[in-house]
Amino acid sequence: MSLHVRWRRARTAAIGAVAVGLLAAGCGDSGGGSSTPDDTLVAYNGQSGDYQAIFNPYSPNPVEGAGSIFEPLFFYNTVRADDPKPLLGTAYEWNNDGTELSITLRDGVKWSDGEPFSADDVKFTFDMIVANEAMNAVGFEGETTVVDDTHVTITFDAPSYMDGPQLLGKTWIVPKHIWEGIEDPVTDQISEPVGTGPYTLGSFKPQAFTLTANENYWGDQPELKNIQYVALSGNQASADALSAGEIDWQTGPVPDIANVERDYPGYKAITVPMNQMVLDTCSNPDLGCEGPQTDPAVRHAIYYAMDRTQLNSLAFQNTASEMSPGFALPERDAAYLSADLNDRTAPMSPDVEQAQSILEEAGWTRGSDGIYAKDGQKLSLSVVVVAGWNDYITALQTMTEQLKDAGIELNVQQVANQEMSDARSTGNYQLLIDSLWQGPSPDPYYLYSYFFSSNTTAEVGGNANPNWSRYSNPDVDAALEAIAGMDPADTEARQPYYDQIQAQIEEDMPYIPIMTGGTTSEFNADKFDGWPTDVNLYAFPAVWSRPDQAQIFASLSPRGE
Structure with missing residues (x-):
């Protein structure tokens, strides 16, 4: 599930007051006005409503566990090109042709x-994933062999270098002696988790639960002894809790986000550009999509009609940044960004004349009401957004006025989160505002393989996972297949395939770029040292990002009095 989505679930709730009594159970006083002990961090992950005791790291909706309780073999930093950090694994090596991965x-x-x-x-863990399609989001088909107690090998039928970061960094190792007795590992909630990570489950209540330091942890004991996750009633409640010093870390927007240090004494904020905001389009008529958005000219006209500077100011408090129509991150993936693109980044200012020219060349004619039409079909599009996602709603309301100048009509439909998710998955929509997410390591291959591969989509009515645009292009598929079998270190050989992918998806534009979203966290700097900074981004600083959150927990030290 996308990082973006995990936060935005909070926005389906009504704005309300801070949950009474949840945060007052601690004793003493610390920096930032916190009422909890010095070695306890209170985290808000966007949860509104009761928690369910789901600690299965392979569940689509776990409340926690991946990274903090269940560890991967290595930690991959997705925000910068660090070497993988050893965790349960200490070393790995591919054979010469990328068909065997040896792990120590x-x-x-x-x-x-x-x-x-x-x-x-x-x-056991790798075999379990192969045997359960619902747990196997990346189509892993390798065969795992035990060499001895501290060595395994994984063999593949074809070169599979790009499987490495997913298997090593995003596969949560589980205990065979417990899980081999579980009837259905896909649906079992694992309410009493046993892991190797730095934390274990302490107490659990529907409105709050606590992780405590694992006494059997193989590494250094964390100085942060407890993490309390709380449920609040929405965005205003979390801002109120920050003001009162009652939560120590949350990820998401607050009013006047540029002045967190002034408005919330003792707190600091960090914003990292990662997830690309887009208009999903059901783009492919061959797979059952219907509507004006199936015309690439319409998608390109929308792209040029946007005033992204205005959107950033009005909807995103200027926390968003430029985005490439080739979907490589302009900063992190600068080395992959193709010179063959027409636009290195999407234009920040609108070009209404260009938008209109594109439509007219494709046979659209402007009507007396100012809206284009073609073959009796008016260029009027519905766009879906989740009720309560205020920044996205503001963006769409602003975009509606912007696109009207270019002769395009938008009709905003606010729906429940589940209704949006169902429509997106089944293709029963025209446009939908959303974010695309990155993969297990800082390489755009993963985003392309998730959202632009024919292997991850389905006909309208079937469940796409997660190529929701129904995009299918044989040239892109062939380039992805070629990259998957190439050594990531051979950047020169890989680049022509990245050029091909970027040029093709800019031309086809199944997802219409808006901007790169800035993920902002607010954290209690008076109470804890060791938070990620702009100059030391040792992990992606989002409370819902797993296993990054575990790396941050393990790096924090209470400041005390």
Whole structure:
């Protein structure tokens, strides 16, 4: 699930007051006015309504666990090109043709129940994923073999270099001695999780639960001994809790986001551009899409008619940044950005004449009401947004006025979160405002393979996962297949395929670029040292980003009095 979506679930709730009594259980006083002990961090992950005790890291809706309780073999930093950090794994190596991955495991690790960790647990986990399609989001088909207690190999039928970061960095290793007795690992909630991570589950209540330091942890004991996750009633409640010093870390917008340090004494904020905001389009008539948005000319006209500077100011408090129509991140992926693009980044100012010219060349004619039409079909489009996602709603309201100048009519439909999710998955929409997410390592291949591959889509009515635009292009598919079998270190050989992908998706534009969204976290700097900074982004600083959150928890130290 997208990082963006995890936060935005909070926005389906009505604005309300801070949940009474949730945050007052601590004792003493710390920096930022916190009422909890010095070694306890209170986190808000956007949860409105009761938590359910779902700690299965392979569930579509876990409340926690991935990274903090269940560890991967290595940690990959998605915001910068660090070397993978050893966790349960200490080393890995590919053979010469990328068909075998050899992994060395950490010795002396124990599960939180005291049982020893071994290569059998790793093989069990990988075999479980292969056997359960619902857990196998990346189509892993390798065969895992135990060499000895601290070594495993994974063999593939074809070169599979790009599977490495997903298997090593986003596969949560589970205990064989417990999970082999679970009837259905896909649906079991794992309400009493046993892991190897730095934390275990402490207390659980529907309105708040606590993670506590794992006494059996193989690494250094974290100085942060407890993390309390709380549920609040919405955005205003979280801002009120920040003002009162009652939460220590949240990710999401607050009013006047540029002045967090002034408005919330003791707190600081950090904004990182990562997830690309787009208009999803059901673009492919061959797979059942219907409506004016199936015409590439319409999609390009919308692209040029946007005033992105105005959108950034009115909707996103100027936290968004430029976005490439080739969908490589302009900063992180600068080395991959294609010189063959018409636009290196999407224009920040509108070009209404260009938008109108594109439409007229494609046979659209402007009517007396100012709206274009073709073959009796008016250029009027519905666009779906979740009720309560205030920044997106503002963006669409602003965009409606912008596109009217170019002769395009937008009709905004506010719906419940589940209704949006269902429409997006099944293709029963015309336009939908959304964000696309990055992969397990800082390489645009993963986003392309998720959202632009024929393998991840379906006909309208079927469930796409997650190529919701129904995009299918054989040239893009062939380029993705070629990259998947190439050593990531061979950047010169890979670049022509990236050029091909970027040029093609700029031309086809199944997702209409808006801007790169800035993910903002507010955190209690008076109470804890060790937060990520602009000059030391050792992890993606979002409370719902897993396993990044575990890296941050382990790096924090209470400041005390």
